[in-house]
Amino acid sequence: MEINDTQENINEELLIQTANEGNLDSFREEFLDLHPYDQAQFFFKIDKEIRLKMYYYLSPKEVADFFEMLEIEDEEYKDILAEMEPKYAAEMLANMYADNAVDLLNKLGKDQTASYLTIMDKDAAQEIKGLLHYEEYTAGSIMTTEYVAISQNQTVRSAMYILKKQAPTAETIYYVYVIDEDLRLAGVLSLRDLIITDDDTMISDIMSDRVVSISVGDDQEEAARQMRDYDLLALPVVDFQNHLLGIITVDDIIDVIDEEASDDYSKLAGISDLDKMDKSPFTAAKKRLPWLIILLFLGMFTASLIGRFEDTLSQVPIVAVFIPLIAGMAGNAGTQSLAVAVRGLATGEMDESGKFKIILKEAGTGIVTGAICGILVSLVIFIWKHDLILGLLVGFSIFASLLVATIGGSLVPLFMHKLKIDPAVASGPFITTMNDITSILIYFGLATMLMSYLIQ
Amino acid sequence: MEINDTQENINEELLIQTANEGNLDSFREEFLDLHPYDQAQFFFKIDKEIRLKMYYYLSPKEVADFFEMLEIEDEEYKDILAEMEPKYAAEMLANMYADNAVDLLNKLGKDQTASYLTIMDKDAAQEIKGLLHYEEYTAGSIMTTEYVAISQNQTVRSAMYILKKQAPTAETIYYVYVIDEDLRLAGVLSLRDLIITDDDTMISDIMSDRVVSISVGDDQEEAARQMRDYDLLALPVVDFQNHLLGIITVDDIIDVIDEEASDDYSKLAGISDLDKMDKSPFTAAKKRLPWLIILLFLGMFTASLIGRFEDTLSQVPIVAVFIPLIAGMAGNAGTQSLAVAVRGLATGEMDESGKFKIILKEAGTGIVTGAICGILVSLVIFIWKHDLILGLLVGFSIFASLLVATIGGSLVPLFMHKLKIDPAVASGPFITTMNDITSILIYFGLATMLMSYLIQ
Numbered sequence: 001m002e003i004n005d006t007q008e009n010i011n012e013e014l015l016i017q018t019a020n021e022g023n024l025d026s027f028r029e030e031f032l033d034l035h036p037y038d039q040a041q042f043f044f045k046i047d048k049e050i051r052l053k054m055y056y057y058l059s060p061k062e063v064a065d066f067f068e069m070l071e072i073e074d075e076e077y078k079d080i081l082a083e084m085e086p087k088y089a090a091e092m093l094a095n096m097y098a099d100n101a102v103d104l105l106n107k108l109g110k111d112q113t114a115s116y117l118t119i120m121d122k123d124a125a126q127e128i129k130g131l132l133h134y135e136e137y138t139a140g141s142i143m144t145t146e147y148v149a150i151s152q153n154q155t156v157r158s159a160m161y162i163l164k165k166q167a168p169t170a171e172t173i174y175y176v177y178v179i180d181e182d183l184r185l186a187g188v189l190s191l192r193d194l195i196i197t198d199d200d201t202m203i204s205d206i207m208s209d210r211v212v213s214i215s216v217g218d219d220q221e222e223a224a225r226q227m228r229d230y231d232l233l234a235l236p237v238v239d240f241q242n243h244l245l246g247i248i249t250v251d252d253i254i255d256v257i258d259e260e261a262s263d264d265y266s267k268l269a270g271i272s273d274l275d276k277m278d279k280s281p282f283t284a285a286k287k288r289l290p291w292l293i294i295l296l297f298l299g300m301f302t303a304s305l306i307g308r309f310e311d312t313l314s315q316v317p318i319v320a321v322f323i324p325l326i327a328g329m330a331g332n333a334g335t336q337s338l339a340v341a342v343r344g345l346a347t348g349e350m351d352e353s354g355k356f357k358i359i360l361k362e363a364g365t366g367i368v369t370g371a372i373c374g375i376l377v378s379l380v381i382f383i384w385k386h387d388l389i390l391g392l393l394v395g396f397s398i399f400a401s402l403l404v405a406t407i408g409g410s411l412v413p414l415f416m417h418k419l420k421i422d423p424a425v426a427s428g429p430f431i432t433t434m435n436d437i438t439s440i441l442i443y444f445g446l447a448t449m450l451m452s453y454l455i456q
Numbered sequence: 457m458e459i460n461d462t463q464e465n466i467n468e469e470l471l472i473q474t475a476n477e478g479n480l481d482s483f484r485e486e487f488l489d490l491h492p493y494d495q496a497q498f499f500f501k502i503d504k505e506i507r508l509k510m511y512y513y514l515s516p517k518e519v520a521d522f523f524e525m526l527e528i529e530d531e532e533y534k535d536i537l538a539e540m541e542p543k544y545a546a547e548m549l550a551n552m553y554a555d556n557a558v559d560l561l562n563k564l565g566k567d568q569t570a571s572y573l574t575i576m577d578k579d580a581a582q583e584i585k586g587l588l589h590y591e592e593y594t595a596g597s598i599m600t601t602e603y604v605a606i607s608q609n610q611t612v613r614s615a616m617y618i619l620k621k622q623a624p625t626a627e628t629i630y631y632v633y634v635i636d637e638d639l640r641l642a643g644v645l646s647l648r649d650l651i652i653t654d655d656d657t658m659i660s661d662i663m664s665d666r667v668v669s670i671s672v673g674d675d676q677e678e679a680a681r682q683m684r685d686y687d688l689l690a691l692p693v694v695d696f697q698n699h700l701l702g703i704i705t706v707d708d709i710i711d712v713i714d715e716e717a718s719d720d721y722s723k724l725a726g727i728s729d730l731d732k733m734d735k736s737p738f739t740a741a742k743k744r745l746p747w748l749i750i751l752l753f754l755g756m757f758t759a760s761l762i763g764r765f766e767d768t769l770s771q772v773p774i775v776a777v778f779i780p781l782i783a784g785m786a787g788n789a790g791t792q793s794l795a796v797a798v799r800g801l802a803t804g805e806m807d808e809s810g811k812f813k814i815i816l817k818e819a820g821t822g823i824v825t826g827a828i829c830g831i832l833v834s835l836v837i838f839i840w841k842h843d844l845i846l847g848l849l850v851g852f853s854i855f856a857s858l859l860v861a862t863i864g865g866s867l868v869p870l871f872m873h874k875l876k877i878d879p880a881v882a883s884g885p886f887i888t889t890m891n892d893i894t895s896i897l898i899y900f901g902l903a904t905m906l907m908s909y910l911i912q
Contacts, residue, residue: 033666034666035666035668035686037685037686037687069685069687160651163651164651164652167648167651167652168652173647173648173651174630174647174689191629191630191647191651192623192629195616195619195620195623195629195647196620196623196624210489210490210491212491227710228707228710228711228714229493229525230491230493231493231525231707233630233689233706250689250706250710251684251687253710254683254684254706254709254710254713255684257710257713257714257717258684258713258717261713261714261717261718261720261721262717262799264721265717265720265721265724265795265799266795266799268721268724268725268795268884269724269791269792269794269795269884270788270791270792271792271795271796280817280820281817281818281819281820281821281823281824282820282824284796284817284818284820284821285821285824285825285828288789288792288821288825289825289828289829291788291792292785292788292789292825292829292858293828293829293832295784295785295788296781296785296829296832296833299780299781299784299785300781300833300836300840302780302781302784303777303778303780303781304777304840306776306777306779306780307774307777310773310774310777313769313773313774313776313777314770314773317766317769317770317773317776318763318766319776320762320769320773320776320779321759321760321762321763321766321769322759323762323776323779323780324755324758324759324762324779324780324783324892324896325752325755325756325758325759327780327783327784328751328755328758328783328787328888328889328892329748329751329752329755331784331888332726332747332748332751332885332888333744333748335725335726335884335885336725336726336727336744336747338725339721339722339724339725339727340727340740343718343721343722361736361737361740362737362740363737364736364737364738364740365737365740365741365744367737368737368738368741369741369744369745369748372741372745372749373745373748373749373752376749376752377752377756380756384756384760402748428724428725428791428884429788429791432784432787432788433784436780436784440780
């Protein structure tokens with residue numbers, strides 16, 4: 001359900017009017033009172049000329065606060081950054097949380113990134129450089145270095161003092177990480193723990209030393225799984241020696257979960273980059289055509305396979321009538337198995353050790369569904385066409401196709417997972433076409449064998 | 457990537473050994489040191505006899521802490537609750553966060569819920585009863601009443617005092633909600649705001665009075681969208697007079713996002729309840745058969761349609777060769793449009809006002825992709841079969857089928873959305889079969905018209 005609540009929050013006309021009148025104070029008062037998300041919505045929606053004024057009305061830090069909430073195309077980010085003075089843009093980047101600044105810089109070219117880093121405040125540039133080299137989709141690529149860390153040999157009182165000092169810049173203050181002398185992650189405590197504990201208690205007495213953490217090179221999906229399972233608001237990221245490198249916050253994980261789900265979904269539908277709405281039929285067609293053209297050639301291959309059975313077709317044309325039924329059933333059974341395997345791998349419910357068992361289970365499922373659908377279709381055709389042989393031909397083809405499709409639908413993603421390829425790449429359309437081909441071979445092979453019985 | 461980190465955290469053997477030896481203290485020390493998620497994993501994995509001992513070793517409150525982290529089938533919840541003494545189970549339910557207790561009770565029958573509520577602590581029972589009547593999938597159904605609320609006419613010092621007192625039972629203390637004399641939601645502040653502000657500051661001076669909130673009857677997806685867009689850790693739920701009724705916390709929203717994505721995904725694949733791994737081929741088959749059998753009958757209908765063209769088929773059997781190609785292309789183009797529309801509606805990027813524009817855009821996309829694929833296929837068939845008429849027949853059929861499929865694929869979910877039906881119900885298999893039928897009608901209709909040219 002879509003309710004455009006954000007509209008109510010923004011008094012657009014008033015903002016545009018005060019900006020045009022050059023009424024700095026009124027504009028600032030009205031604009032800075034908005035939630036950063038609403039500020040971002042307004043900022044992106046209005047004309048460039050008003051945005052140009054806003055760069056004078058607002059400090060780079062104030063722009064940074066809502067810039068992180070923008071959700072726009074890479075090209076649009078480039079255009080907007082080009083509107084700003086380079087010095088202003090660099091200062092804004094320095095004022096963003098490091099992980100978000102890195103996200104943004106990754107969308108720009110290397111040259112532009114380098115030039116912003118050169119004119120930026122040295123400390124901020126250092127922090128951003130440290131994060132820039134992590135590979136996409138790893139835990140490292142979505143972590144931030146703005147966390148609160150303390151040592152265990154202090155009291156709650158001094159920990160609270162450190163926390164208060166770091167609160168304005170830390171991305172979250174709701175978890176405090178405890179590190180030892182070698183900067184290794186030793187424990188964790190929540191702000192809740194700090195607040196309900198007596199001021200003179202030692203940190204080492206109240207911290208939990210079983211910290212859920214993730215390796216910097218691990219997949220971001222694994223980070224999402226851990227934060228979901230353990231209900232965490234932040235997850236510490238460590239290197240192989242358990243040094244604390246950064247934290248991942250829950251708002252970034254929500255984006256990861258959204259992205260990954262959308263990604264699996266679009267691959268099942270055979271379409272790339274579903275998340276961004278296309279503005280014209282041509283950009284939409286560009287995303288869909290690659291899949292359609294590949295399918296076209298796979299379909300031509302299927303056609304050429306059927307072409308080999310032209311003899312059978314011309315002698316028993318009734319056989320053609322059931323082609324879509326058999327191919328469709330096989331395609332769908334395969335997609336079901338594929339979906340189960342892809343989701344199972346994504347949520348971590350399906351693990352390496354159980355692979356053989358899963359294939360066996362899918363084969364069993366194929367036998368059960370195939371037998372039931374096969375018998376059903378045989379009966380219906382027998383009643384409808386009064387032709388037992390034809391009924392048995394279609395029924396047995398459905399049984400065999402469903403069995404093959406079910407096994408194939410789970411084997412392919414498991415095999416890809418083994419090869420460290422994202423199993424969702426084995427997208428719906430491919431599985432469907434693969435099953436078109438096998439089911440048609442089974443069906444026409446049988447039909448040709450039974451031809452003498454089918455000609456009446 | 458799946459790493460079974462949880463295994464490392466749990467010293468299963470030691471726990472089982474101490475439990476069997478009746479070594480209460482060692483068991484408690486080792487077990488209570490675990491993260492609740494790991495406790496839940498252990499609890500569900502071990503034999504019933506050890507669980508029965510655990511009910512003596514652990515207090516109902518201690519069991520409640522990890523019971524909320526269990527993710528098991530409804531039947532399994534029933535079995536486990538049946539293992540406990542009713543009084544023990546009721547006390548455990550009373551110690552859970554109210555929203556989680558309600559979730560659990562909703563899985564049991566009405567009789568059992570009523571009996572637990574009768575023997576439960578009165579206050580807890582009252583709180584749970586207040587939440588039980590909200591409809592599933594609404595904001596009300598996932599909210600909790602354990603939030604921290606204060607009035608604006610007090611200082612930061614006294615607010616911190618209230619917070620500390622409520623910290624042990626509140627589900628989150630990281631947001632504090634400000635209510636007026638009539639219990640209406642007046643403002644919000646974060647614990648971060650409280651911590652960095654001087655103790656004598658008035659709450660009214662630092663609270664934000666533009667609170668993002670959601671109506672109790674709104675869809676939980678809308679709550680998820682707001683929390684994602686505004687990067688919130690909790691979202692207040694209000695009635696139509698803006699009275700604060702409860703809050704939704706981010707951990708519940710992550711589950712909602714996961715569920716909804718999984719739901720859309722399974723409907724696209726034509727399979728129900730994808731999220732729970734099936735233990736046997738029979739339970740798996742039970743989930744998949746309804747879709748397969750409906751498709752079977754739709755497929756029989758398609759077959760009967762083709763059956764009407766038996767004349768055409770027997771005179772130009774080559775026509776049959778391209779059935780899977782045309783049906784497959786139409787099916788896939790329709791699924792692509794469906795996916796775009798369903799995701800667009802789910803993320804709120806596609807709104808009511810833009811519907812007509814979307815249909816137009818999809819029609820444009822259909823014309824572009826259809827024309828390109830149609831021309832391509834005509835050329836390939838002309839080169840392959842040296843038959844211009846056949847090439848044009850298949851090419852034009854693909855063009856027309858893709859156009860119809862693209863428009864249909866977006867019209868159907870938009871229409872369902874208008875009727876307040878979840879657009880994802882227009883699942884992949886149905887759109888595919890619908891497009892099988894229209895594309896075959898187009899193809900055979902044209903083939904019959906052109907028959908005299910095709911017979912050579």
